[in-house]
Amino acid sequence: MIAELGHFALILAFVMALVQTTVPLIGAQKSNTVLMEIGKPSAIAQFFTILLAFCALTNAYITSDFSVVNVAENSHSLKPLLYKISGVWGNHEGSMVLWVLILALFGLMVAIYGKNLPPTLRARVLGIQGSIGVAFLAFIIITSNPFLRLDPAPLDGRDLNPLLQDPGLAFHPPMLYLGYVGFSITFSFAIAALIEGNIGPAWARWVRPWALLAWTSLTAGITLGSWWAYYELGWGGWWYWDPVENASFMPWLVGTAFLHSAIVVEKRDALRSWTILLAILAFTLSLMGTFLVRSGVLTSVHAFAVDPERGLFILAILGFFVGGAFILFAIRAPKMALGGFFQPISREGGLVMNNLLLSVATATVFLGTLYPLFLDAATGQKVSVGPPFFNATFIPIMIPLLLLMAIGPMLSWKQGDLASAMSRLWIAAICSGGLGILFWLLNSDKPFTPIIGFAIAGWLGGGALKELADRLLLFKIPFRNSLLRAKGLPKSAYGMTLAHLGIAIFVCGASADSAWRSEVVFNAKEKDQTQIAGFNLKLQKVDRLKGPNYETERAHILVTKDSKTVANLYPERRFYPVQQMLTTEATIYSTVMADLYATIGEGDKRNGWVLRIWYNPLIPWIWLGCLLMVLGGLISLTDRRLRIGAPEKRKGNYKTPKLGTEHG
Amino acid sequence: MAKTLFILPFFIFFGVIIYFAIPIVKKSDPKLLPSALVDKDVPQNKLPPLSKNKRGFDHEDLVGGETLVNFFSSWCGPCRVEHDLLMKISKEKTVRLFGINYKDQTQAAINWLNQLGDPFERIVADKDGRAAIDWGVYGVPETYLIDKQGKVRYRHVGPLTERILEEKLMPIIQLLRNNKDD
Numbered sequence: 001m002i003a004e005l006g007h008f009a010l011i012l013a014f015v016m017a018l019v020q021t022t023v024p025l026i027g028a029q030k031s032n033t034v035l036m037e038i039g040k041p042s043a044i045a046q047f048f049t050i051l052l053a054f055c056a057l058t059n060a061y062i063t064s065d066f067s068v069v070n071v072a073e074n075s076h077s078l079k080p081l082l083y084k085i086s087g088v089w090g091n092h093e094g095s096m097v098l099w100v101l102i103l104a105l106f107g108l109m110v111a112i113y114g115k116n117l118p119p120t121l122r123a124r125v126l127g128i129q130g131s132i133g134v135a136f137l138a139f140i141i142i143t144s145n146p147f148l149r150l151d152p153a154p155l156d157g158r159d160l161n162p163l164l165q166d167p168g169l170a171f172h173p174p175m176l177y178l179g180y181v182g183f184s185i186t187f188s189f190a191i192a193a194l195i196e197g198n199i200g201p202a203w204a205r206w207v208r209p210w211a212l213l214a215w216t217s218l219t220a221g222i223t224l225g226s227w228w229a230y231y232e233l234g235w236g237g238w239w240y241w242d243p244v245e246n247a248s249f250m251p252w253l254v255g256t257a258f259l260h261s262a263i264v265v266e267k268r269d270a271l272r273s274w275t276i277l278l279a280i281l282a283f284t285l286s287l288m289g290t291f292l293v294r295s296g297v298l299t300s301v302h303a304f305a306v307d308p309e310r311g312l313f314i315l316a317i318l319g320f321f322v323g324g325a326f327i328l329f330a331i332r333a334p335k336m337a338l339g340g341f342f343q344p345i346s347r348e349g350g351l352v353m354n355n356l357l358l359s360v361a362t363a364t365v366f367l368g369t370l371y372p373l374f375l376d377a378a379t380g381q382k383v384s385v386g387p388p389f390f391n392a393t394f395i396p397i398m399i400p401l402l403l404l405m406a407i408g409p410m411l412s413w414k415q416g417d418l419a420s421a422m423s424r425l426w427i428a429a430i431c432s433g434g435l436g437i438l439f440w441l442l443n444s445d446k447p448f449t450p451i452i453g454f455a456i457a458g459w460l461g462g463g464a465l466k467e468l469a470d471r472l473l474l475f476k477i478p479f480r481n482s483l484l485r486a487k488g489l490p491k492s493a494y495g496m497t498l499a500h501l502g503i504a505i506f507v508c509g510a511s512a513d514s515a516w517r518s519e520v521v522f523n524a525k526e527k528d529q530t531q532i533a534g535f536n537l538k539l540q541k542v543d544r545l546k547g548p549n550y551e552t553e554r555a556h557i558l559v560t561k562d563s564k565t566v567a568n569l570y571p572e573r574r575f576y577p578v579q580q581m582l583t584t585e586a587t588i589y590s591t592v593m594a595d596l597y598a599t600i601g602e603g604d605k606r607n608g609w610v611l612r613i614w615y616n617p618l619i620p621w622i623w624l625g626c627l628l629m630v631l632g633g634l635i636s637l638t639d640r641r642l643r644i645g646a647p648e649k650r651k652g653n654y655k656t657p658k659l660g661t662e663h664g
Numbered sequence: 665m666a667k668t669l670f671i672l673p674f675f676i677f678f679g680v681i682i683y684f685a686i687p688i689v690k691k692s693d694p695k696l697l698p699s700a701l702v703d704k705d706v707p708q709n710k711l712p713p714l715s716k717n718k719r720g721f722d723h724e725d726l727v728g729g730e731t732l733v734n735f736f737s738s739w740c741g742p743c744r745v746e747h748d749l750l751m752k753i754s755k756e757k758t759v760r761l762f763g764i765n766y767k768d769q770t771q772a773a774i775n776w777l778n779q780l781g782d783p784f785e786r787i788v789a790d791k792d793g794r795a796a797i798d799w800g801v802y803g804v805p806e807t808y809l810i811d812k813q814g815k816v817r818y819r820h821v822g823p824l825t826e827r828i829l830e831e832k833l834m835p836i837i838q839l840l841r842n843n844k845d846d
Contacts, residue, residue, distance in 0.1 A: 273670070277673060280673075281673075284677070312685070315681060315684055315685055318681065319681050322677055323674065323677060323678065323681070326671075326673045326674035326677055327674055329670060329673060329674070330670045330671035330673075330674055333670050334667045334670050370680075370683075372803065385803075386737070386739060386740065386767070386803075386804070387739060388739070388767070521779035521780070582748070601748070602748060602751075610780075612779075
């Protein structure tokens with residue numbers, strides 16, 4: 001009964017989305033306030049009907065209602081509650097419901113918090129957002145109904161893929177979707193601006209918080225996914241250039257470019273059409289991310305749905321929205337007069353370089369991911385592109401970008417002075433050399449290449465801190481006055497510094513891990529020992545245990561250094577009988593400087609077990625760097641200047657909003 | 665001129681969409697990636713053995729018995745996933761297993777096999793990936809089932825799983841073994 005209610009709610013949501021699409025758009029065209037106002041209640045109704053459907057599906061999972069096909073195929077009564085819930089989006093149908101739920105959530109937020117937007121713009125944004133909802137709700141109802149019944153109902157379910165039964169992955173898709181779908185709002189803003197034929201600093205300020213929210217969530221989502229791959233897959237690495245990873249990385253790169261080019265539109269009213277193009281591209285790549293994963297066009301470790309009919313449907317949606325957006329772009333963008341002029345060496349110039357490099361990087365990843373597919377379609381030849389391709393092409397593009405990241409913020413708007421910017425960066429040069437030499441001294445016996453990464457990271461980190469210090473006039477005026485300046489500084493300035501510092505720390509981690517990782521594999525019987533990176537590891541014993549829905553072999557490894565106990569590691573090898581699947585549960589001993597990572601392989605008491613131990617230097621820095629980026633995004637979101645049209649309720653009267661009256 | 669530039673994104677996108685659609689329309693199940701070589705002779709490449717103390721093979725060695733030919737690399741994550749299964753196949757002698765080491769450094773590949781075990785009866789190295797192009801390799805790991813006439817019968821893209829082995833490969837192998845005079 002509840003499942004049918006969910007199905008009905010989905011159809012109702014589809015109708016609401018239709019209303020939300022048509023009425024406000026017509027109203028905006030005819031300047032009819034009454035029609036435009038319909039956008040708000042319909043967006044709210046669409047969200048709550050989808051929420052109802054989502055709750056109905058979740059209920060079916062929690063109560064293990066195996067008369068629902070989706071539950072029977074993806075759940076099991078013995079599964080822990082957390083994974084029953086995460087099982088809702090661990091499959092194609094459920095994940096699509098989550099997708100539209102988040103889509104409608106963004107519509108809801110614009111409806112509620114967008115009071116300060118001009119009414120026509122708000123109506124159009126809501127209309128476009130609603131139309132995306134129409135398409136995907138139709139997709140769900142026609143091709144992927146999660147509420148289909150099964151008769152007779154099986155006694156128990158087929159269980160969720162054990163690899164997906166993990167806390168990291170439980171929260172990874174919602175975060176990732178928040179990012180993917182977040183770019184739908186920037187897309188809607190871009191299309192609305194194209195329809196109105198009007199884009200300027202005010203538009204950039206309105207769209208910025210949404211772009212930030214999407215970018216921050218996507219960063220968090222990708223990080224969680226990478227972290228999951230790191231400790232759950234048990235291969236010791238954290239990024240594999242797998243098509244699914246690339247699919248989420250490409251919108252991130254374009255979204256990053258968009259965040260930066262929107263600054264130029266806001267401050268200098270230049271780069272308008274380019275910024276619009278980026279907004280369209282970011283959402284296109286987000287949709288392709290959904291599409292690549294779901295259609296099975298690209299096979300990959302974590303792809304979970306294969307159905308050409310669905311692939312074609314999503315392709316049609318993609319063709320309609322993006323094709324339509326690009327046609328609109330071709331008609332309207334040339335008429336958007338060029339904005340302010342600037343010299344090549346200026347803040348704008350730096351941001352243009354940033355955009356160029358990020359775009360080229362995106363193109364590289366795009367080609368590397370899709371080239372095999374293209375070549376197959378064109379010539380029938382099949383080739384494969386592995387990590388060597390990405391390492392050889394992506395990294396050289398990143399190096400100038402990272403070097404530029406320290407210089408750009410030092411340049412002034414319109415016309416900058418490179419010599420004076422460089423002279424302010426003396427401290428960055430010292431940091432660069434210092435960090436490089438320090439790590440070279442610490443690791444003189446190891447390959448040299450990561451040192452370049454450390455030098456770059458030092459340059460970038462030093463530059464980011466110096467930029468903040470200069471803003472505060474630190475050491476130039478009394479410290480107390482600097483503190484006062486620190487209080488008055490916009491939050492977005494701190495956000496930038498944190499995010500750039502995060503990149504620097506991330507680069508350290510990635511460089512060290514790429515070349516200094518070491519690994520031992522040994523066949524150990526109980527009480528056998530091995531050494532890695534100065535640690536002594538002893539296999540104490542291996543136990544056979546039983547978990548809620550699996551059986552496991554758990555090893556106990558005692559880690560000592562200079563005969564002092566450092567840690568106890570318990571790697572497991574689990575067998576999930578329902579899915580007949582083995583998983584490796586790695587254990588990780590993390591310190592600031594490195595991870596000790598252990599997995600246990602096949603074996604028995606007589607012949608011993610295969611143990612694999614990795615020593616992964618500076619891996620925690622990768623997560624720390626990403627965390628700082630997310631934090632930077634969150635802090636920027638609280639910036640006072642962003643409150644116009646942002647998800648932030650305004651206190652006091654509602655009558656005042658007029659364009660451009662509130663400057664930070 | 666400047667105006668035509670603005671329509672460019674549309675055309676690029678249009679091209680991408682067409683390319684996406686082709687494989688979906690062409691094939692009923694895209695994950696199957698049927699090999700162009702199915703029911704044809706295997707390509708005739710002369711590849712060197714991976715190392716001196718391993719035995720190599722060429723197309724003539726494939727005649728005479730059913731064989732799985734597995735493309736793998738030490739840099740390929742999913743190859744690790746299927747390795748346990750390959751070891752099992754070799755231990756239980758389910759079917760003859762040959763390996764082609766794809767675009768790999770010889771020493772890295774040898775270390776890999778020393779550490780994880782070497783399931784391959786014979787193994788050759790395809791250093792520049794030339795042979796892989798002739799075979800139509802889409803991405804490692806990839807596995808081909810060859811019948812005893814040396815013709816390709818089935819191709820699997822991605823890591824081999826217990827399920828694929830039981831439900832896809834074994835039935836074909838059984839069929840091939842039963843049709844002795846095919």
